[in-house]
Amino acid sequence: MLKIQNLHAQIEEKPILNGISLTVNAGEVHAIMGPNGSGKSTLAATLAGREEYTVTQGSVEYMGKNLLEMTPEERAREGVFLAFQYPVEIPGVSTINFMKTALNQIRVHRGEAPLDAVAFLKLMKEKMKLVEIDQSLLNRSLNEGFSGGEKKRNEIFQMAMLEPRLSILDETDSGLDIDALRIVAHGVNALRSKNNATIVVTHYQRLLDYIVPDFVHVLYKGRIVKSGTRELALELEEKGYDWIKADLATAR
Amino acid sequence: MAKDDHIIQEFTSREYEHGWVSDLEADAAPKGLSEDIVRFISRRKSEPEWLLEWRLKAYRHWTTMVEPKWPNVTYPAINYQDIIYYSAPKQKASPTSLDEIDPELLKTFEKLGISLTEQKRLSGIAVDAVLDSVSVATTFKEKLGELGIIFCSFSEAVREHPDLIKKYLGSVVPATDNYFAALNSAVFSDGSFCYIPAGVRCPMELSTYFRINAAKTGQFERTLIVADEGSYVSYLEGCTAPMRDENQLHAAVVEIYAMKNAEVKYSTVQNWYPGNKDGVGGIYNFVTKRGLCAGDHAKISWTQVETGSAITWKYPSCVLKGDYSVGEFYSVAVTNNYQQADTGTKMIHLGKNTKSRIVSKGISAGKSQNSYRGQVHVHKRAVQSRNFSQCDSLLLGDQCGAHTFPYIDVENSSSRVEHEATTSKIGEDQIFYCQQRGIDEESAVALIVNGYAKEVLNQLPMEFAVEAQKLLALTLEGSVG
Ligand SMILES: Nc1ncnc2c1ncn2[C@@H]1O[C@H](COP(=O)(O)OP(=O)(O)OP(=O)(O)O)[C@@H](O)[C@H]1O
Ligand SMILES: [Mg+2]
Numbered sequence: 001m002l003k004i005q006n007l008h009a010q011i012e013e014k015p016i017l018n019g020i021s022l023t024v025n026a027g028e029v030h031a032i033m034g035p036n037g038s039g040k041s042t043l044a045a046t047l048a049g050r051e052e053y054t055v056t057q058g059s060v061e062y063m064g065k066n067l068l069e070m071t072p073e074e075r076a077r078e079g080v081f082l083a084f085q086y087p088v089e090i091p092g093v094s095t096i097n098f099m100k101t102a103l104n105q106i107r108v109h110r111g112e113a114p115l116d117a118v119a120f121l122k123l124m125k126e127k128m129k130l131v132e133i134d135q136s137l138l139n140r141s142l143n144e145g146f147s148g149g150e151k152k153r154n155e156i157f158q159m160a161m162l163e164p165r166l167s168i169l170d171e172t173d174s175g176l177d178i179d180a181l182r183i184v185a186h187g188v189n190a191l192r193s194k195n196n197a198t199i200v201v202t203h204y205q206r207l208l209d210y211i212v213p214d215f216v217h218v219l220y221k222g223r224i225v226k227s228g229t230r231e232l233a234l235e236l237e238e239k240g241y242d243w244i245k246a247d248l249a250t251a252r
Numbered sequence: 253m254a255k256d257d258h259i260i261q262e263f264t265s266r267e268y269e270h271g272w273v274s275d276l277e278a279d280a281a282p283k284g285l286s287e288d289i290v291r292f293i294s295r296r297k298s299e300p301e302w303l304l305e306w307r308l309k310a311y312r313h314w315t316t317m318v319e320p321k322w323p324n325v326t327y328p329a330i331n332y333q334d335i336i337y338y339s340a341p342k343q344k345a346s347p348t349s350l351d352e353i354d355p356e357l358l359k360t361f362e363k364l365g366i367s368l369t370e371q372k373r374l375s376g377i378a379v380d381a382v383l384d385s386v387s388v389a390t391t392f393k394e395k396l397g398e399l400g401i402i403f404c405s406f407s408e409a410v411r412e413h414p415d416l417i418k419k420y421l422g423s424v425v426p427a428t429d430n431y432f433a434a435l436n437s438a439v440f441s442d443g444s445f446c447y448i449p450a451g452v453r454c455p456m457e458l459s460t461y462f463r464i465n466a467a468k469t470g471q472f473e474r475t476l477i478v479a480d481e482g483s484y485v486s487y488l489e490g491c492t493a494p495m496r497d498e499n500q501l502h503a504a505v506v507e508i509y510a511m512k513n514a515e516v517k518y519s520t521v522q523n524w525y526p527g528n529k530d531g532v533g534g535i536y537n538f539v540t541k542r543g544l545c546a547g548d549h550a551k552i553s554w555t556q557v558e559t560g561s562a563i564t565w566k567y568p569s570c571v572l573k574g575d576y577s578v579g580e581f582y583s584v585a586v587t588n589n590y591q592q593a594d595t596g597t598k599m600i601h602l603g604k605n606t607k608s609r610i611v612s613k614g615i616s617a618g619k620s621q622n623s624y625r626g627q628v629h630v631h632k633r634a635v636q637s638r639n640f641s642q643c644d645s646l647l648l649g650d651q652c653g654a655h656t657f658p659y660i661d662v663e664n665s666s667s668r669v670e671h672e673a674t675t676s677k678i679g680e681d682q683i684f685y686c687q688q689r690g691i692d693e694e695s696a697v698a699l700i701v702n703g704y705a706k707e708v709l710n711q712l713p714m715e716f717a718v719e720a721q722k723l724l725a726l727t728l729e730g731s732v733g
Contacts, residue, residue, distance in 0.1 A: 048688050049687070049688075072687035084688075087685070088682050088685040090686075091704060092704055092705070092707070093700065093703035097699075098686075102686075105690045158689065162689065
């Protein structure tokens with residue numbers, strides 16, 4: 001589904017991604033871990049098409065197409081979803097209105113008719129139940145005055161609404177209380193299928209107890225320096241990142 | 253940021269949608285302004301002597317006045333002798349039903365999306381349409397008549413209801429009030445009149461559409477609304493003009509007189525031709541709007557969505573004379589390309605326990621300049637009065653300007669005045685967030701802008717709100733890519 005090869009990206013002349021290669025197949029869950037500032041969010045934003053990040057080398061193939069040539073909205077319409085680490089506030093626009101606009105643009109892109117009000121409401125109710133989110137929240141201005149946890153849950157609600165092929169969850173677990181973490185993880189798992197894939201960016205092994213990854217990667221200084229299975233996450237939890245950094249130093 | 257520059261560059265105007273010219277024969281005065289022209293207009297309208305005198309007094313006063321220079325707008329000097337002050341579409345004797353109206357004219361209204369016949373049948377909005385200078389048709393007259401409501405063209409009101417006109421004309425905006433009001437008082441050619449009797453709640457929205465059609469013509473219409481004790485009316489005003497590369501002057505006056513316990517809601521969606529994207533052409537919209545809450549507990553609420561005109565100079569105001577009277581002003585003003593707007597309100601608190609609320613949302617794009625100018629004056633006698641003002645500016649790009657000029661003057665210690673102001677830029681991160689959900693950049697801007705203006709748009713009647721939302725999007729369309 002996704003094939004990243006030797007991806008280099010920079011912002012304002014400052015290189016941040018320094019040769020990332022990663023292949024994600026349909027049905028898989030990949031976890032990306034790594035110290036603060038290592039480039040995890042940059043990777044997510046580059047895949048989503050944020051213009052500030054300039055790709056200087058490498059390629060990204062998504063569903064057989066060159067992802068890097070697509071506009072951000074085309075990527076989204078083709079099924080790339082990013083749950084933001086810091087969701088943005090849009091005053092005066094409710095989540096409901098926002099989702100209606102988004103979903104209908106995606107449907108038109110797919111050659112489907114826009115959903116009428118009744119069908120939309122039905123879909124919304126169903127997804128609200130899945131992530132246990134209250135309608136009063138969805139009537140409010142998008143993310144405005146939301147608590148940290150509410151924002152994250154709202155991101156997963158949007159993901160449920162749009163049913164993406166490739167979901168990238170950037171630290172969706174931070175700011176969630178234990179119950180919310182379980183609910184969000186339950187939502188993500190319910191949406192998993194053999195046709196879609198998930199990339200989970202996290203600092204905590206705890207999330208991976210709920211969303212069990214097939215692979216775990218460590219990102220450090222803009223490179224994937226170690227890949228493994230679930231056990232790698234447990235090891236990181238126990239030992240931190242110093243041993244990886246030390247390994248790298250001796251290898252050099 | 254790179255993205256911002258992008259937005260600015262792409263922020264070129266789309267073509268103005270209402271830019272067609274109707275092929276109507278016009279019956280016009282010669283160019284220029286003099287006492288003779290004032291007499292010509294008055295005679296053409298078979299006006300009584302007192303009204304001619306009123307006009308002449310205004311004209312003579314106008315000749316002693318100078319054009320205001322304080323607004324934050326710049327434009328080349330207007331040659332008042334190069335304007336045609338009266339232009340009526342040629343017709344047989346005045347029409348008594350829609351069937352007698354020039355079909356071209358009806359087509360004009362259809363293009364505007366206001367088919368009078370359709371309106372009459374379906375929408376339940378009574379419409380008085382003013383093309384150039386003459387009021388063409390007033391629908392629903394009979395139905396309103398049963399309730400004692402008068403809704404007709406100004407000329408007809410002069411003929412049929414001279415006592416009301418004599419009593420209230422100039423009672424809120426005196427003929428000598430300001431330069432453009434004086435000019436209007438001298439040469440106004442038509443407009444709308446509305447009277448709601450005591451205790452009557454007008455069962456439908458009353459609506460006026462204005463359109464400037466003939467070249468080199470100024471439009472000077474006058475609207476007078478009188479709401480008797482305990483009555484209610486909601487009044488809508490829409491405007492369009494064809495594309496022309498010379499500027500055209502529009503200097504209207506709106507007066508609202510609200511008696512005890514009366515409530516008037518006045519909504520405007522202003523979409524005059526704004527000029528092209530290089531700033532050529534467009535309407536100069538120099539308008540005086542004022543409401544008087546003459547009686548206790550009266551309420552006047554102005555809502556305006558200003559998207560058109562090359563220059564807008566306009567301050568819908570409330571004089572809160574009655575105790576416990578209420579004034580409101582809700583405004584969205586969008587400027588793009590080279591448009592300039594200097595708009596806001598005046599809330600003059602004279603009565604005790606009076607309240608006013610100002611919500612102004614400015615949106616500037618392109619190379620435009622957008623100023624909010626507002627005055628809150630609380631008189632010594634107006635004890636226990638309140639004002640709340642919220643003035644927000646939203647910038648798209650960094651070549652436009654947003655300015656706020658609040659004047660606050662409180663003469664007693666028991667009143668409270670609050671003023672809040674914010675300036676923000678439309679965020680790249682907001683646009684990216686929308687795009688990441690599959691929404692294209694243009695729709696994203698429209699969504700964000702409509703969200704920003706929501707508090708004001710919510711004040712509009714439903715059909716108008718939808719139209720206004722579309723207009724906001726259209727004004728900003730082509731801005732991003
Ligand atoms: N707009 C920007 N301008 C300058 N530097 C930036 C910008 N965006 C990111 N960076 C830098 O790029 C590096 C990688 O940032 P990124 O947000 O991708 O890290 P991260 O791995 O997601 O960290 P965290 O775990 O703290 O979320 C950091 O050093 C950061 O300061
Ligand atoms: Mg991050």
